[in-house]
Amino acid sequence: MxxxxxxxxxxxxxxxxxxxxxxxxxxxxxxxxxxxxxxxxxxxxxxxxxxxxxxxxxxxxxxxxxxxxxxxxxxxxxxxxxxxxxxxxxxxxxxxxxxxxxxxxxxxxxxxxxxxxxxxxxxxxxxxxxxxxxxxxxxxxxxxxxxxxxxxxxxxxxxxxxxxxxxxxxxxxxxxxxxxxxxxxxxxxxxxxxxxxxxxxxxxxxxxxxxxxxxxxxxxxxxSVREHRLADSTLQSLNRRIVYLQEEERSRVSRELHDGISQLLVSIKFQFELAGHQLEAGQPDGLATLGTATERLGSAIGEIRRISHDLRPSLLDTLGLPAAIGQLAAEFEQRGSLAVVYRNGLHDVRLPDGVAVALFRIVQEALTNIERHARAGTVLIDLEPCVNGVQLQVQDDGIGFDPRTIERPQGGIGLRNIRERVEHLGGRFSLSSTSGHTGMRVILPVPAA
The missing domain is CATH 3.30.450.20 (PAS domain)
Incomplete structure (x- = not known):
């Protein structure tokens, strides 16, 4: 309203x-x-x-x-x-x-x-x-x-x-x-x-x-009908600008982490490995120290790459949304106890950048919520085209919750963000949950071109 x-x-x-x-x-x-x-x-x-x-x-x-x-x-x-x-x-x-x-x-x-x-x-x-x-x-x-x-x-x-x-x-x-x-x-x-x-x-x-x-x-x-319309138009424009700047900033931080800090840490890792080889013969303690530093730097590089991927997955720009969601599902399945089933009905269709980013963030938020709260064993992600748009469904077999909690100030921030993203793009959002089954359905309009 x-x-x-x-x-x-x-x-x-x-x-x-x-x-x-x-x-x-x-x-x-x-x-x-x-x-x-x-x-x-x-x-x-x-x-x-x-x-x-x-x-x-x-x-x-x-x-x-x-x-x-x-x-x-x-x-x-x-x-x-x-x-x-x-x-x-x-x-x-x-x-x-x-x-x-x-x-x-x-x-x-x-x-x-x-x-x-x-x-x-x-x-x-x-x-x-x-x-x-x-x-x-x-x-x-x-x-x-x-x-x-x-x-x-x-x-x-x-x-x-x-x-x-x-x-x-x-x-x-x-x-x-x-x-x-x-x-x-x-x-x-x-x-x-x-x-x-x-x-x-x-x-x-x-x-x-x-x-x-x-x-x-x-x-x-x-x-003041005219003033209300002007205020609504200005507010919508500001919301679009905020979302655009948010994604632009995430892309910039992602590039800096990947092309700057990540390359620098890789070079340091190579230098430590070289120093380890040089000290190997005469100073064993130094070799152990450098090995530990090398291992830690490797972990830091992996963490930086993970942060970079969370901010803006590279596959989203190179291969498109279906591949990015597939990689995201595989990562969640590897690091946790979730069995993620991903069905891609879009194949290699390229979506507009705003729609693709919104759907990726929605899947990312949904998987995070399921991992933290649902106590689920299996998650189903279904991405497919529909009339004049694209449809995303995420379902799990967890303990369920009361969907009305997203309306309360103290709970459901992630779900409210999902709903606001969908409403901002003119889509439809529905959520149902019972014990043993929770389902989220998102439909976003996509221009025919």
Whole structure:
């Protein structure tokens, strides 16, 4: 992202975050208030219906009171009581029902097929043993029970609130109930109104946020567009110049080490060898000293050549990138425990100097990281052409790591350098890592010429 885009993003993201938090708070508060309102309405309606049911049962008890008091053991009196209760109704679905203690239905004016049946184990769609619950509620004395039952007028199963009481000594459970469709309808209406209010509020907040984001975005784009472009162009030019000077300086140091210090040390080595031959006959100690000096000078020459090669490999200028990477892979394989497999799909194709240097440095950095940190046994380097460019893949079988560490200030400097090189040349960089496999893929564009 360019700097102006980052500034715009830093302006918009807090705004969007604040809008999101406000929306979440509005939704939570409205839903909470809606549930509280629905609960209050439901409690008020249910309280009214409980009082209504108690009145209905009291009326039924007053109707059969003479029969119950004067014919406690008379079967005819019981039958007359059932017939009287069956004739009492209120509304289309208001009726009374009677069960004995064992759950056998004795009277049901709306569902005659239930009369005489043992309904002790009957359960509603929610798994509640309805008749058992009614008898238990009547026995305890609280009387109210909510369950699901079929509504006679529509045939649909819906919630029902019943009030029951025990008739002693007949052992009857007498009760009635009211279907709660109006309660569900009222609470559903409240929830729908709350949902509609939330929707309208969200639309209003989203509209305001969109207008604000557009204003911020437009303002960010119009703030010194020409100056931003000039600054970006200058920065890119400076970056290219820094990279060019860096490589130029490395080439100069490489030439000085190879053509100056290295030749000088070689001549000194020859002089020490000659002196050793001259002193061989008469002075053995001097010969041993000169031999040690010669050995050390040889090591120094080898080290200087290694430094020279690290700064700017000569094969990169003479034979090209594929051969330079091959030599680099061979050196790493010789001096360490890594088995390096190099597959060259470019053969002897010459690449532009900037691309060749970048790919060589990327391979050099990748091998160094693998040698130091990966604990790998095998490394695969794959160099091949691709559409409008060249592709480099480096894979190892090491312990792996978290690729997100390259974004942290305290780690991943080498990988960040690789990524910056690739982005500077307009290429693509990808990295994946798990335990046992780490893969890096680089694609750089190459002009057709």
């Amino acid at each position: 360019q700097l102006k885009h980052k500034i715009v993003a830093l302006s918009i993201l807090p705004l969007l975050l604040a809008v999101a938090v406000i929306c979440a708070l509005v939704i939570v508060q409205n839903q909470r208030l809606g549930e509280q309102q629905a609960q209050l309405i439901e409690n008020a309606i249910l309280s009214s219906k409980r009082a209504e049911l108690k009145n209905y049962v009291a009326m039924a008890l007053s109707v059969i009171a003479p029969l119950h008091a004067g014919g406690q053991g008379d079967a005819r009196a019981r039958q007359q009581a059932l017939e009287a209760l069956a004739r009492i109704d209120f509304g289309q679905d208001g009726y009374f029902f009677v069960y004995d203690r064992k759950g056998r239905n004795l009277m049901h004016p709306r569902q005659a097929e239930l009369v005489g049946r043992d309904l002790w184990n009957l359960t509603d769609p929610h798994g509640l043993p309805a008749v058992q619950a009614l008898i238990e509620s009547a026995t305890r004395g609280d009387g109210f029970q909510r369950y699901v039952w079929q509504k006679p007028s529509t045939g649909q199963v819906t919630d029902k609130l019943a009030y029951v009481t025990m008739l002693e000594p007949w052992g009857w459970m007498l009760g009635t109930g009211i279907y709660l469709e109006d309660v569900d309808r009222a609470t559903r209406q409240v929830r729908e109104e709350v949902a509609g209010g939330i929707h309208d509020t969200m639309v209003a907040i989203a509209t305001i946020a969109l207008v604000a984001v557009l204003l911020v975005f437009a303002g960010g784009l119009t703030l």
